[in-house]
Amino acid sequence: MGIQFNLGNESKRREVLASGHVVPDQMRCVQCGICSYNCPIGIDVRRHAWLGESIDDSHCLTCGECVRRCPRGVLRFEKTELFMKGEK
Amino acid sequence: MTRYVILGTGVAGVAATSTLRTVEPSSEIVLVGEDQHGFYSRPGLAYYLNNEIPEKQLTIFTKDDWKKLKVRYIRGLATRLDPGKHQLEIGESGHLKYDRLLLATGSNAVPLTLPGAGLQGIVKLDDLDDTRRILSLTRHARTAVVVGGGIIAVELVEGLLARGLKVHYFLRGDRYWPNVLDEKESRLLEHRLAEDGVSLHFKTEASEVLGKRGKVSAIRTSKGEIIRCEIVAVGIGVRPRMELAINAGLTTDRGILTDESLQTSDADIFAAGDVSQVHDPLSGQSFIDTLWYPAREKGRIAALNMSGRRSIYKRKVAINVLRLAGVMTTIIGAVGSGSDDDLVSVARGSSETWQQLPNTIALESSTEINHLRLMIGEHTLVGAMVMGEQKLSIPLQDIISSKADITPIRHLLQPGAPLGQIMMDFWTNLKN
Numbered sequence: 001m002g003i004q005f006n007l008g009n010e011s012k013r014r015e016v017l018a019s020g021h022v023v024p025d026q027m028r029c030v031q032c033g034i035c036s037y038n039c040p041i042g043i044d045v046r047r048h049a050w051l052g053e054s055i056d057d058s059h060c061l062t063c064g065e066c067v068r069r070c071p072r073g074v075l076r077f078e079k080t081e082l083f084m085k086g087e088k
Numbered sequence: 089m090t091r092y093v094i095l096g097t098g099v100a101g102v103a104a105t106s107t108l109r110t111v112e113p114s115s116e117i118v119l120v121g122e123d124q125h126g127f128y129s130r131p132g133l134a135y136y137l138n139n140e141i142p143e144k145q146l147t148i149f150t151k152d153d154w155k156k157l158k159v160r161y162i163r164g165l166a167t168r169l170d171p172g173k174h175q176l177e178i179g180e181s182g183h184l185k186y187d188r189l190l191l192a193t194g195s196n197a198v199p200l201t202l203p204g205a206g207l208q209g210i211v212k213l214d215d216l217d218d219t220r221r222i223l224s225l226t227r228h229a230r231t232a233v234v235v236g237g238g239i240i241a242v243e244l245v246e247g248l249l250a251r252g253l254k255v256h257y258f259l260r261g262d263r264y265w266p267n268v269l270d271e272k273e274s275r276l277l278e279h280r281l282a283e284d285g286v287s288l289h290f291k292t293e294a295s296e297v298l299g300k301r302g303k304v305s306a307i308r309t310s311k312g313e314i315i316r317c318e319i320v321a322v323g324i325g326v327r328p329r330m331e332l333a334i335n336a337g338l339t340t341d342r343g344i345l346t347d348e349s350l351q352t353s354d355a356d357i358f359a360a361g362d363v364s365q366v367h368d369p370l371s372g373q374s375f376i377d378t379l380w381y382p383a384r385e386k387g388r389i390a391a392l393n394m395s396g397r398r399s400i401y402k403r404k405v406a407i408n409v410l411r412l413a414g415v416m417t418t419i420i421g422a423v424g425s426g427s428d429d430d431l432v433s434v435a436r437g438s439s440e441t442w443q444q445l446p447n448t449i450a451l452e453s454s455t456e457i458n459h460l461r462l463m464i465g466e467h468t469l470v471g472a473m474v475m476g477e478q479k480l481s482i483p484l485q486d487i488i489s490s491k492a493d494i495t496p497i498r499h500l501l502q503p504g505a506p507l508g509q510i511m512m513d514f515w516t517n518l519k520n
Contacts, residue, residue: 026381027381027404028407028409029380029381030129030130030131030132030380030381031099031129031131031132031148031380032129032131032135032141032145032146033129033132033141033145033146033148034132034135034140034141034145037141037142046148050148071135071140071410071411072409072410073409073478073481074409076482
């Protein structure tokens with residue numbers, strides 16, 4: 001069960017990794033920095049939110065830690081336009 | 089060369105500085121502020137207090153960011169403004185001339201005024217020094233009393249709890265934040281606080297803070313009860329810091345009055361952030377917001393106008409998303425009205441527009457942990473409160489901000505209807 005569960009998560013993670021990225025809503029962000037503090041690979045997510053830019057850093061694992069930890073609902077996963085065009 | 093002076097190192101002042109540098113690459117920009125810590129996330133102080141982040145995480149700009157802004161920084165308190173001479177007096181630094189000035193002096197917590205208010209151990213959560221002071225006190229304190237309403241009071245309650253203290257929370261009325269929340273929402277949050285071990289005292293006021301050797305030792309309530317404590321934390325609202333503007337003869341009301349270009353009654357002086365009370369031509373009224381993003385946006389618009397680039401501040405629907413008593417909560421647009429005995433002025437992190445409710449019908453749907461309330465106008469949704477599950481937070485933000493015509497679904501919005509699903513479907517159709 002545990003293995004299946006993990007495989008399921010891994011599969012989902014890869015799916016998101018391949019097709020989406022983290023997008024901030026500048027209006028909600030208060031620059032508390034919880035996102036950057038919790039990023040396992042040290043991406044300055046807060047900086048992206050200040051600039052209103054999606055996290056398109058190729059190192060992003062899309063692990064969702066920043067999305068989950070943000071106390072202001074600033075961050076969300078969004079499909080990249082590139083893949084959306086590809087799907088049509 | 090034009091000299092721009094920005095007074096205040098909060099988000100409004102820094103956003104203005106940044107915008108000015110972009111549009112005026114070679115102008116002189118002077119940033120003045122007395123906070124020794126400069127620019128940091130004020131809303132983030134609550135997360136430092138409750139131990140979610142370390143102090144250094146609050147700093148937003150790097151040394152390199154400041155270098156790029158090519159700004160002259162003067163640390164000091166502005167004590168006098170002379171609009172006739174285009175001059176500021178700053179502490180011991182002397183006079184500073186300006187061509188255009190931005191007042192982004194923010195707001196200050198309203199202090200407690202009762203016997204014993206000068207004792208050591210009475211704290212607020214306004215700036216980094218306040219937070220350090222609280223953390224220092226929590227190392228030896230066992231019990232704290234929190235008085236006040238709105239967001240800051242609950243952040244104080246949660247922060248002190250996280251630091252291992254027993255917390256008593258005094259509310260003057262019979263429920264929490266009544267001018268924004270409805271009764272069910274107040275009860276939901278009060279229940280969560282009680283579950284976390286907070287002792288809630290309704291219809292209770294502090295009448296005197298008692299001390300020993302200059303330090304807080306207990307608090308006497310209006311009912312005569314004495315509660316031993318070492319900390320009294322206060323969150324009864326904030327007041328715009330506008331003494332400079334008043335003494336300079338600028339037009340003020342609850343804040344410094346500006347038009348929609350953020351210009352004050354003096355053509356060369358602008359105001360932005362918590363201190364500004366901005367005219368809204370649509371409603372004919374003027375409002376104060378003590379929210380982060382509007383402050384940033386006002387700083388940007390003020391800077392454009394200061395440099396002669398005509399730009400209008402368009403008031404967006406006020407929104408705040410936060411955790412209240414551990415419950416994710418989104419507050420959008422007009423949701424409440426009336427008064428709040430726990431706040432003597434506007435709460436930090438709030439907007440006066442939240443309490444400007446026009447004729448609306450309120451509908452709600454709740455489960456034990458999730459709650460949704462919609463404020464329905466004639467053709468539009470004018471406000472919403474989302475607690476717990478946040479799936480509807482962004483859709484409702486979109487629907488309310490865009491003033492989407494809800495006429496096609498208005499007849500469906502009835503008591504007992506699946507409001508969440510109806511709004512989600514409406515938003516999906518709107519997007520496609």
